[in-house]
Amino acid sequence: MHHDVPIRPTRSRARAVAVARREAEAQARARLWLTGGAVLLALTLLALVLFAPATARAQMFNAETFTLDNGLQVVVVPNHRVPVVTHMVWYKVGAADEPAGKSGIAHLLEHLMFKGTDKIEPGTFSKIVARNGGRDNAFTSSDFTGYYQNIARDRLETVMAMEADRMVNLRLTEDDFQTERAVVTEERLSRTENEPAALLGERMDQALWSVHPYKNPIIGWAHELAALTRADALAFYHRYYAPNNAVVVVAGDITADELRPMAERTYGQVPAAPDTPERHRVRDLPPPVDITMTMSNPRVAQASWWRHIIAPSANTEHAELYAPLQVLAELLGGGPVSRLYDRLVVEDGVAVSAGAGYSGRAVDYGTFSLYATPAAGRTPTEVGAAIDAEIARLLADGVTEAEVAGAKTRLKASVVYARDNPFGAARILGTALATGGTVDDVEHWPEAIAAVTPDDVMAAARAVFQGASAATAILQPDTTS
Known part of the structure; x- marks a missing residue:
């Protein structure tokens, strides 16, 4: 990820509020840990790409796309219920693309993009959006960075022009840089170093990803963040910020024919970069590891258990498991009728919550996650053992046609609202396109889910539960002090 989940302030109080909101969203989207609430959000976002009403060649959004002469891809999702649009700009760069020793630069630049241009005074970008009746935000993940506005249809070209302006004309003084780096440093202190779950999440990522840049926190390591310079940011x-390394998605009360002239008048005036940056990533991970770590902290009120497993994504050599892994996550831990919830919470009473999630829209590998919260009088070790026992049963006994059909039906039920949610539609399409997918991948994903069989689900289960690298974490209260 994620920031929106995963998802800054300038010097003003209003900006501080906006910052906090973006970072809260970022926490849910970033590739950090998945606790109960974040898992539900992640599952919701994942589910949105899965299923639509069953028709031949069913399409999720009936999106249209075109490409400007400078290489910018534009995607339009018409939705004429209300005269409002969601406008998103996605850059194909995230924390995993940062130069060695420069962790945090992608996220810091997200902050700095609000500093201004020759046309827009520093700190006024969001104020202009608000004066036009809209709201804006931004997010950074390991694989992409995005900026968006929700705005009335008749003000759309205004925000398109503003985004096109800062795509190429960012003005950044040394004072601006120092101020915002201090803000991010404080953000790391408050949201990571003073949060036991966040600290343990960082340790998990280091252990799990080893040499891969997914090991680095989106906000950056403290010592590397402190060493970043204005020259680094620029x-x-x-x-990376150029039209031929970006995607614009507009969802709402507009058509492609209406949007194209606006796009040409705004983004079309931005020159293309000389070349499109290649994403140099580590593809060959070391031999699989299985690591367990425990953290005790007096600030922890409720113990928790979770596990992250490296899994195939839509972009790996085993991309055929992308759809089955989503069905597996739903079947195993997608809600109150899932195997984990039924066994751990309902039957055995060892946990008060339990579930699973899968994040497979990534430039490189995906992550399959399991989590549980112990019931009163029970320990994280006990819930971990219970989850392991349930997985062993699944591997030994397999899954039934009825279970798989039920999981697919639940995924379908959770996505029927996607068509009516312009923001969700823009997020789904943008995430896919920024990580190597296509519009067609999203539009016809219902067919991929419909085709998943019990054998496919078991192949997915073996891929993540038999030999893949895993990091297990236990967070518990410290009662020694």
Whole structure:
């Protein structure tokens, strides 16, 4: 990820509020840990790409797409219920693309993009959006960075022009840089170093991802963040922020024919970069590891258990498991009728919550996650053992046609609202396109889910539960002090 989940302030109080909101969203989207609430959000976002009403060649959004002469891809999702649109700009760069020793630069640049241009005074971008009746936000993940506005249809071209302006004309003084780096440093202190779950999540990612850049926190390591310079930020900006390394998604009360002239008048005036940056990632991970770590902290009120497993994504050599892994996550831990919830919470009473999630829209590998919260008088070790026992049963006994059909039906039920949610539609399409997918992948994903069989689900289960790298974490209260 994620930031929106995963998802800054300038010096003003209003900006501080906006910052906090973006970071709260970022926490849910980033590739950190998945606790109960975050899992539900992640599952919801994942489910939205899964299923639509069953028709031949069913399409999720009936999206249209075109490409400007400068290489910018534009996607339009018409929805004429209300005269409002969601406008999103996605850059194909995230924390995993940062130069070695420069962790945090992608996220810091997200902050700095609100500093201004020759046309927009520093700190006024969001104020202009608000004066036009809209709201804006931004997010950074390991694989992409995005900016968005929800705005009335008749003000759309205004925000398109503003985004096109800062795509190429960012103005950044040394004072601006120092101020915002201090803000991010404080953000790391308050949201990570003073949060036991966040600290343990960082340790998990280090252990799980080893040499892969997914090991680095989106907000950056403290010592590397402190060493970042204005020159670093500008170099990163000029390298990655260009129309031929971006995607614009507009969902709402507009058609492609109406949007194209606006796009040409705004984004079309931005020159293409000389070349499109290649994403140099580590593809060959070390041999699988299985690591367990425990953290005790007096600030922890409720113990928790979770596990992250490296899994195939839509972009790996085993992309055929992408749809089955989503069905597996739903069947195993997608809600109150899932196997984990039924066994751990309803039958055995060892946990008060339990579930699973799968994040498979990534430039590189995906992550399959399991989590549980112990019931009163029970320990994280006990719930972990219970989850292991349920997985062993699944591997030994398999899954039934009825279970798989039920999981697919639940996924279908949770996505029927996607068509009516312009923001959700823009997020789904943007995530896919920024990580190597296509519009067609999203539009016809219902067919992929419909085709999943019990054998496919078991192949997915063996891929993640038999030999894949895993990091297990236990967070518990410290009662020694």
